[in-house]
Amino acid sequence: MADASTSTSTPLQLALEQQDPARREQQLDAILASPAGPRDEQLLRDKEQAIIALAQLHRDNRDATKLADVIRQSRTLVEHLAKAKTAKLIRTLLDLFAAIPDSTQAQIDATRDAADWAKHDKRIFLKQNLETRLVSLYIDHADYKLALALINQLLRELKKLDDKMILTEVHLLESRVHNALANMPKAKAALTSARTAANSIYCPPLLQAQLDMQSGVLHAEDKDYKTAYSYFFEAFEGLSTQDDQPNAVRALKYMLLCKVMLALPEDVAAIAGGKSAAKYAGKEVDAIKAVAKAHEDRSLGDFERVLRERKEELSDDPIIRTHLAALYDTLLEQNLVRVIEPYQRVEISHIAEQVQQPVRDVEIKLSQMILDKVFHGILDQGAGCLVVFDEPEVDKTYDATLETIGHVSQIVEQLFQRTRTVAI
Template sequence: MMLRYTLITTAATLSLSLVILGWMFWREDTKSEKQNKSGNLSNHENYAGVFGMARSPISPRSRAIQKRQPCRCHKIAALDECLPFLRTDSISESDAVEQNIILKSQYVLTGFSSAVHFSKFDIKPFSDLVNQHLLNKQSCEMSAAALTLSRVREQVNLQTSKSSEDELKRCEELILAYAKKLAEEKDCRSLQALMVETRPFYIAVGKAKASKLVRNLVDISLTIDQGKDEKIVLVQDCVEWAASNHSEFLRRSLQARLVRLYNDVREYTEAQKLAHPLGNELKKLEDRELLIEVSLEESKSAFYLNNFAKAKCALVLAKTNSNGAYISPQMQAAIDLQSGILYSADERDFKTSFSYFYEAFEGFIVTGDKAKAATTLKYMLLCKIMTNEASQIAALLASKEFATVKGKPIDALKALAEAFTTRSLKLFQKAFDDYKEELVEDKVVATHTYNLQKDMLEKEISRVIEPYSEVELSYIARLIGMTIPPVERALATMILDKKLHGCIDQHAGVVIIYPSRSSDKLFKHCLTIIKSVAKTVDASYHRAQLHIK
């Protein structure tokens, strides 16, 4: 009985072993057939590497678990990054069933996300997904030369509130591409017609996206070199349309853009008229981000109207709201720039202004705005000149932080610094003639022009009379290149301010310069000791008198 049981057990074991060996040989044959069919599994291996999937065989238990809960693959930023590997001919149906591939893709261009589960029934939807993405990419990369207003109008008319997100996104990309094409061609009328023709699309896309799209179209339109009246009419028309369609957020956003446009075209009075009521409305709504922008523009317009008190109040409001809300580095740099301008113009505190300008410069460098960074550096150099530190400008510009910023604003201040260092009025006037836009037309520099000319004239007079003890006024005027009356007034001011030790002999028409008073430290120290000894003797005398009495 025991022998029979042993034989049966041995036979069963051998049979099971043969079945297992046969199954293993069948698996190897199946794999070789796959390799022969595909020719090369490199694409499949690349596909597995992209999604972090292992190529090792999967146990039956693991396969059963994966069927209930599929493995999670890495989320990719764009499907087109791995399109060379995503081909149905490189992944067989059995591999898809075995691996239970889950593809989670997020489209950057279309904003569409989906998950596709591969089995023997859904290889086809995967290829459809790839083809759909390729079509979307081709439509987004459409050549701008092929776009026309009629084609854009046709696409806009096809969109309704029931359109998919993908279709709306493609239409939006089409509108922006055509707008950029018109901006490059400087076709203002076609751009205005485009903004009118696309208004039905704003209703289909929703108020939030419509506001962003309209703002982008307005910004693109304002980049074209055209008359200021045309720009103002364009934005005003958009504001009226937003108000008529009860799109209050878009209206306020466009009005804020209109305030900035008024400042750009130097219509500062109009900017003040619009900024004040808009700011009050934004305060009630507690829209801090837009309120900061409007307050900053109001401060700029008030500064250009020489209303420094109102400019400071508006700037304080912008700073207060910026402390309670997140603002972009670009906006923070603009606030620091305006703070430095007001400190230098109103309070003439050039050291504090230099600190604000330095913070603004760092902000513009971080955001990549090199034009405003150059303007800010120009104001920093102006502060150095106003504090009689023009000799430090060369070392400042040679530093690593400022060496990369170049342009005409920097060259203008370098010319001014050279004139102040050499005390040459001719170089000073030449700098103003050569860089008229950067020095004369700039309100910030023009605010200090009178003081700059006054300081430069004093330096020039000091350089001329330095070797003499007595010199004629006519000689000074001839060397400087000016008439006698302004030179005489400048000399009188220098004498009253104790910048020059001397007097003017109007009868003889000469300036008499007194020798500079040399300070003798030993004499002053001895005089202090004598005064202290005298006080001690007086005190001792008074005490002696009290004791005698």
């Protein structure tokens, strides 16, 4: 009976049942090498499954080079497939790179190669989709110059075709690039263009969540953390509904970060322990909770320790890194104010010892605080001391004088108007 069932198995089934990776690869290659015409529907279906299975095998082996070869090999197959099926197959194969560590460059090369092939084969829709994916990869790889060049090219093409869906995605990517380059006016303008394009079509939930995420990022850059929190919450809800765990975790992290930046660290534990956030618990969320605890305790030492120990979850994210740098500065300032509060004259070395920071860094920060009028005083560098002055009394005479002059100016203006009316 075993022999009978084996004899009726197709070559594809035999290949997929093969436990030895080398033999499975060999049998899948044999299926793909079989000649097939446009009317061999069963063989074409088998080849399609075989090429996906072969790509998955290379993904499991973490071999990005062979995976790229499979994508190139698939072009002979897709000549006999419908264009919609072709686009889906190539996107499926390219998605497999995500599971291979340090494969961004290989993915860029494979995507660019596929986009060039699609352009040569006059598959315009597929080309634009692949180039949009390529822009995203350039951003992840910090190749912002190449990303902007490709964005400008795509925008020219898409405005002629009036494809609002891809136009929304490209404007969103444009906003991300300008944000990464710290060009906030252009980042906001691109996001406005993305939202305008999205309002004229049905916007899929994932794309809407990405728009909300970018809105939150830009509001956070403007220090409007309350509004940013609202956008991140909307993005988190949308991503949770679509089971996009990696991006949902990012949105949750940014939500919690906004609470920390708003000096509400006690809210972090409550949000992280909520029903919707509980399933995303892990080291990413724990890292923000540790930051919140250090902020709540006003402990600069704990804050620095968390940054060292949780580098992957915190400092490796450029958005979180930017805001934590500002938070560190605020925390340092709070600690310095607490140390110098009882004194009228205190050694800078003593202050540095209390906050556990280098003397030079403390001296620079104190100079900045004096210029910003956080407190009144001078640095006596000859003696290595900080001299703190009492808060000066504000003389209100100047303000009262300006107010009086303002009232007199209004009266004179009214008299002038009346005089003109009488003269007429």
